[in-house]
Amino acid sequence: MSSSTLVKAPVVAPVVADPAKRWHVARIFGNVVTRSIAIVALALVWEIFPRLGLVDATFLPPLSEVLVAWWDLVKSGELWEHAQASLTRSLVGFALAIVISIPLGLLIGWYKPVANLLTPLLEIFRNTAALAILPVFVLILGLGETSKIAIILYACAWPILLNTVSGVRTVDPLLIKSARSLGLGPVSLFQKVVLPAAVPTIFTGIRLAGAYSILILIAAEMVGAKAGLGYLINYAQYNFAVPDMYAGIITISGIGLIVNQLLILTERRFSTWRTS
Amino acid sequence: MTAKIVFENIGKVFQARGTTVTALQEINLDVKDGEFLVIVGPSGCGKSTLLDLLGGLAEPSSGRILVDGKPVTGPGLDRGVVFQQYALLPWRTAQGNVEFGLEAKHVPRRERAAKAREYLDLVGLAGFHDRYPHELSGGMKQRVAIARSLAFDPDVLLMDEPFAALDAQTRDGLQDELLRIWEKTGKTVVFITHGIEEAVYLGQRVAVMTSRPGRIKQVVDVPLLSQSEDVRSDPQFAHYRHEIWTLLRDEVNKARNEELEANRV
Numbered sequence: 001m002s003s004s005t006l007v008k009a010p011v012v013a014p015v016v017a018d019p020a021k022r023w024h025v026a027r028i029f030g031n032v033v034t035r036s037i038a039i040v041a042l043a044l045v046w047e048i049f050p051r052l053g054l055v056d057a058t059f060l061p062p063l064s065e066v067l068v069a070w071w072d073l074v075k076s077g078e079l080w081e082h083a084q085a086s087l088t089r090s091l092v093g094f095a096l097a098i099v100i101s102i103p104l105g106l107l108i109g110w111y112k113p114v115a116n117l118l119t120p121l122l123e124i125f126r127n128t129a130a131l132a133i134l135p136v137f138v139l140i141l142g143l144g145e146t147s148k149i150a151i152i153l154y155a156c157a158w159p160i161l162l163n164t165v166s167g168v169r170t171v172d173p174l175l176i177k178s179a180r181s182l183g184l185g186p187v188s189l190f191q192k193v194v195l196p197a198a199v200p201t202i203f204t205g206i207r208l209a210g211a212y213s214i215l216i217l218i219a220a221e222m223v224g225a226k227a228g229l230g231y232l233i234n235y236a237q238y239n240f241a242v243p244d245m246y247a248g249i250i251t252i253s254g255i256g257l258i259v260n261q262l263l264i265l266t267e268r269r270f271s272t273w274r275t276s
Numbered sequence: 277m278t279a280k281i282v283f284e285n286i287g288k289v290f291q292a293r294g295t296t297v298t299a300l301q302e303i304n305l306d307v308k309d310g311e312f313l314v315i316v317g318p319s320g321c322g323k324s325t326l327l328d329l330l331g332g333l334a335e336p337s338s339g340r341i342l343v344d345g346k347p348v349t350g351p352g353l354d355r356g357v358v359f360q361q362y363a364l365l366p367w368r369t370a371q372g373n374v375e376f377g378l379e380a381k382h383v384p385r386r387e388r389a390a391k392a393r394e395y396l397d398l399v400g401l402a403g404f405h406d407r408y409p410h411e412l413s414g415g416m417k418q419r420v421a422i423a424r425s426l427a428f429d430p431d432v433l434l435m436d437e438p439f440a441a442l443d444a445q446t447r448d449g450l451q452d453e454l455l456r457i458w459e460k461t462g463k464t465v466v467f468i469t470h471g472i473e474e475a476v477y478l479g480q481r482v483a484v485m486t487s488r489p490g491r492i493k494q495v496v497d498v499p500l501l502s503q504s505e506d507v508r509s510d511p512q513f514a515h516y517r518h519e520i521w522t523l524l525r526d527e528v529n530k531a532r533n534e535e536l537e538a539n540r541v
Contacts, residue, residue, distance in 0.1 A: 178363035181331050182380040182428070183351045192376070196367050273367040273408050 061243050069243030070250060078232075079251060085227035086217055087255070089145065093152025094213040101157045102202060105164025109198070110190065115165070126162070130155035130212075131219055143224035148217075155216040156209035163205025167198030200271035207263040214256045229255075280464045281307035281330065281432065285339035288325055298489040299325045303339070305483060305492055312458055312465045316475040316520065317485030318531040323468045326490070327436050330466065331357045343432065353381050356425030360437040362417040364409040370396060370420045371405035377428040395423040398457060415446035422454070426461065433458075435467045439474065451477055472524065473508065476516045484523045487531035494523055 043063055050057040073079035108115045108122075134151050141147035171194050179193045221230025229252050236245035286303035289296055299322040307313045317323045328334040330341055332351040341348040343355065356377070364373045374392035383391065396405050399419040409417055418438055425433060439447040455478065458465055469475055475482045482496045498516050507513055 172363075174359060174361055174363045175365060177333060178357065178359060179376075179380075181333055181351045181355075181357040182377055183353055184380055188380070192379070193365065196365070199367075273410065 059242065061246070066243045066246040066250065069241075070247035073244065073247055079247070082227055082229050082232045082248070083251060083255065085225075085231075086221065086229045086252075089148050089220070089228065090152060090213040090217050093149045093217075094156050094209060096149070096153045097156035097160055097209055097213075098206060100153075101160035101205075102164050105161045105202070106168055106190075106195070106198075108161075109165040109168025110194065122161070126158055130216055134220065134223065138223060148220045148225065151220045152213050152216050155212045159208035159212065160202070160205040163208070164198065164202045167201030167205075168194055170201070171197040200267070203267040203270050207260070207267050210259050210263045211256065214252065214259055218252060278309055279306040279342075280309040280311070280344065281305075281466070282342040283326075283330075283339070284342065286326070286329065286336050286341065287338035288322065288329065288334070289337040300329075300336075301489040301491050303490070303492055305495070307464060307466060310462050310464055312455075312467065312478060312480045313483065314467045314469060314475040314479030314481070315483045315485060316469055316472065316524065317490060318487045318524065318528045319470055320531060320535075321485045321487050321527070322490030323470075323485055324436055327357070327434050327466065327468055330432075331355055331434055333357075353377075353428050354430050355432045355434055356428065356430035358418070358421050358425050358433065358435040358438045360440050362409070362414075362421045364417055364420055364424075366409050369406050369408055370401060370412065370416075370423075373409070373420055374424045374427050377424045381428045383428075391427050392423075395427040396420070398426065398460075399423045400453065413446075414442050415450060418442065418450060419453075422457070426457070426463075430463070432464045432466065435465065437469055438467075440469070440471070447474070454478065472517055472520050475520060476513060477508065482516075482520055484520060485527070487527040487534065493527065496520060496523075 046060070046063040046066075048062075049055045050060050050062045070079070108118055130151060133154065134147075137147040137150050137154075141150055175193050175197065176189065179189050184192065217228070218230035218233070221228035222234045225231040229248050233245050233248035233252070236242070236248060283303045283305040286300055287298070288300040289298050291297075303326065315323050315326065325334065329336050330343075330348065332348050332355070365376060368376065371389070371392045374395055375388045378388040378391055393402075393405060396402060399422050401416060401419050401423065404412065404416065407416075409420070412420065422438070439450055442450065451474065454465075467478055469478075476498055479498055480500075482498055484493045484496065485491065486493045496516065496519060
């Protein structure tokens with residue numbers, strides 16, 4: 001024991017010699033443990049309860065079986081096909097929402113008359129749940145891609161629009177006054193002061209919309225789709241392929257998590273100057 | 277010396293919640309070219325309004341303001357404004373903020389960078405050009421704001437209580453710095469404050485305003501005081517401080533009584 005310690009000593013020494021660094025590493029490790037405890041516990045419960053017969057394994061198969069089903073779906077290329085269909089819809093709807101909502105929001109935020117004209121209408125639509133309108137979209141636009149993209153566009157448009165409006169409205173009046181004192185015209189004022197000041201708020205809207213684009217997607221795909229993760233989940237349930245259903249659900253949460261993380265990173269990049 | 281700025285019978289009336297408030301009344305005042313004029317008055321006397329009018333950010337209800345003999349019709353780069361709350365663009369670095377004023381003046385890009393550095397050096401911020409406002413202290417932010425206003429080379433510098441939000445030490449330092457810059461650049465400075473010591477320390481002349489409606493009560497000439505180490509404890513300094521304090525005391529009391537009256541109703 002003591003001899004092995006002696007042999008190892010030179011290798012270990014640099015780490016041991018710096019207690020602060022060691023403490024830091026320990027803390028990161030501790031953080032990782034804390035943050036994963038709940039997830040690991042969920043995984044264990046999911047694995048063990050069906051096996052012990054505490055829940056019906058037919059309706060909730062053990063996690064390992066779900067993961068096997070997931071891997072099979074990956075190998076057959078089926079999962080990728082569905083994910084691709086879903087992501088395309090989400091991205092198109094999301095992108096269209098950005099393209100439409102930001103200019104509209106800037107217009108409403110900057111021009112009082114436009115705001116007065118449109119606000120009552122916007123209030124009504126904003127308070128109408130996107131899913132409540134889904135049947136209308138299907139009726140008018142049919143069961144194809146158009147209605148699905150339209151519903152995602154609709155759901156994503158609101159957070160971006162409202163945040164853009166409030167971003168423009170809440171620009172520090174002193175900055176505007178100061179820019180005006182420099183003799184800046186309305187165009188430069190908007191371009192150099194109002195727009196950059198509103199960017200972080202607009203990005204918060206974009207991040208929310210990103211989350212919505214995934215959440216609404218699944219519901220849209222449960223109505224008359226022939227591909228997509230929502231369709232996979234629904235179809236698997238109808239055909240009693242329960243592990244496949246859970247595989248679809250896991251995939252969609254994974255995608256949701258990744259999209260959100262990406263958007264948070266982008267948001268940070270665009271608003272490094274905003275502290276507090 | 278000729279008059280750089282002339283206030284001619286300036287009046288300003290606001291409509292607020294159904295009542296008419298007279299903020300300024302019969303303001304007549306000349307500012308000489310290259311002069312450091314301080315306007316001091318009780319809070320709410322309309323001194324900031326007066327500066328807004330001079331800056332072209334608002335229009336007088338009556339009278340007119342002449343700069344170099346031409347009436348003020350709007351903001352212009354012949355006048356640079358320094359605000360109490362700095363008004364720096366938080367997404368731009370110190371250098372970017374100084375360049376902002378130069379962009380307004382359509383200075384070519386390359387020249388802008390060099391000019392910005394030059395003026396950051398002048399206000400003692402060499403080496404801080406790439407810092408964002410949130411990385412700077414209050415005093416440093418105000419230095420950036422001053423550099424921004426100086427960089428586009430206005431004839432007149434308008435300062436609206438620029439040091440009021442700073443702690444005493446920082447304020448003293450910046451006052452000295454401002455006097456140094458004023459002497460070096462020869463700008464005409466119109467400086468607004470409610471601080472009597474600040475007014476006496478900085479001003480060649482101090483215009484004392486009445487409480488609302490704001491009028492010019494008296495203009496006090498403050499001759500150059502002896503350049504001793506500690507001017508503020510000079511008996512002459514105390515004399516002027518006291519004179520302005522006396523002029524202001526009645527106005528402050530009047531303003532306070534009016535406020536109490538207004539709250540009682």
